[in-house]
Amino acid sequence: MKEITRLARSILPSSILIEEKIDADTPPITADPVQVHQALMNLCVNARDAMANKGVLTIRLEPRRNLEFECESCRCKLEGDWVDLQVEDTGHGIGPEIRKQIFEPFFTTKEPGKGTGMGLSVVQGVVHQNHGHILVESEPERGTLFHLLFPPANEETETEFSSPLHGDGRPLQDGTALVVDDEPAVLAVTCAMLEHAGLNTVAFHDAEEALARFRRNPKDFDMVVTDQTMPRMTGVELIRQIHQVRPHLPVILCTGFSDHVNEENAAEFGVTAFLRKPVELETLRQVLAQMAD
Ligand SMILES: Nc1ncnc2c1ncn2[C@@H]1O[C@H](COP(=O)(O)OP(=O)(O)OP(=O)(O)O)[C@@H](O)[C@H]1O
Ligand SMILES: [Mg+2]
CATH class of the missing domain: 3.40.50.2300 (Response regulator)
Structure with missing residues (x-):
């Protein structure tokens, strides 16, 4: 999350204020760091696009206990303890009429030629591949808050995610x-x-x-x-x-x-x-x- 804040500072105009709120008591998660990085960057880029040149981007990490919610993308009903990675903006918000479509590949409200509409599609793919889910709060003209919710890593059931090594322990590539x-x-x-x-x-x-x-x-x-x-x-x-x-x-x-x-x-x-x-x-x-x- 700290890396995301650093990167967001380098890609957002300085007129957008960036706040980082990290709760140090958040348990770890087991996920592919590069993929999660990509998902969070896509959210930061969307936040930038929604705010034009003015506003506040908040990057937040906190544990959530006994949370009941429905995943905005897969519609599963979920409950329990989660690690909550958030990207919040004070932009134009997501209207109820498009809310159901935002995760569809190629769905964009940008002018032709401007957006690929792949940003959120990648986010939902990455989050689900890593056993997470998504919650969205948005109010037109006020802003949007994306929650990426991942199960806390449990030492006993910790699953191994694919490592960058070949079977024989060599890195995929060096140089x-x-x-x-x-x-x-x-x-x-x-x-x-x-x-x-x-x-x-x-x-x-x-x-x-x-x-x-x-x-x-x-x-x-x-x-x-x-x-x-x-x-x-x-x-x-x-x-x-x-x-x-x-x-x-x-x-x-x-x-x-x-x-x-x-x-x-x-x-x-x-x-x-x-x-x-x-x-x-x-x-x-x-x-x-x-x-x-
Ligand atoms: N933070 C946000 N605030 C307001 N609307 C958003 C936000 N994030 C996404 N959207 C809406 O969801 C749509 C889809 O987002 P997605 O990232 O998939 O594609 P895009 O941003 O339009 O294109 P690209 O990512 O290629 O620039 C956007 O066009 C926009 O209408
Ligand atoms: Mg985008």
Whole structure:
């Protein structure tokens, strides 16, 4: 949660006040930290979008005892003790007419071309995969509070979540990845996922700066992970220039749905692995494991 506050400070305008309220007596949970990180970042980005440039974002962590609720996304009726991770904003709120749709993939109220509508879809996927549920409180014009509720970890029944290691104990990958994405939040999440898999990362928002850094010392890098659609240079162009210096350097290209690069033609552009955004942790792990083999 502290990391989320730190990251939120770097992606939210300074006109938005950020408050962190962490109850130190909260029990631990067992969940994939990178996935939970991604879910919380998506909530912070939505909070930013809902507040335009003014308001308060509160990041809160607290234990909840004997809570009775219905999950906003899977509609299960639940009760008991939970660990409650919250992201609250003072934005425009969610109207009752769209409340039932917000978790649907591709549902967005943004103008065409502005939002993917995948943010909350990813949140609900991540939360349920980690045995959690979601509660939403929202009042039009007042703000919105998302609760991510996870069962407290119980030492006896603690389940193991997938580790970034190969069966034989080797990390999925080692070495250093050059990571490029013009969206700071996406860049941060991609780096977190790669680091979780064992890689060091060197990150750039700007493809030209990334290229300049690469040219300064091409041997510093063992792979490139890049977005395709960026303002000053596309991922494909970046790959072309990098391969002029190091023709065999492995490249993972991440693209949205509308980009002209696809599974069929990706290899023509020198792409080793091709991933659709939003990149899921599990898919990235599979790709890294294949590349390591
Ligand atoms: N904190 C919030 N306050 C008000 N409305 C919200 C909030 N979070 C989500 N919504 C509503 O839910 C919709 C779906 O959110 P989701 O994150 O899935 O997609 P998006 O934000 O529209 O697109 P993207 O995440 O690609 O920018 C939003 O378009 C918005 O209408
Ligand atoms: Mg969103």
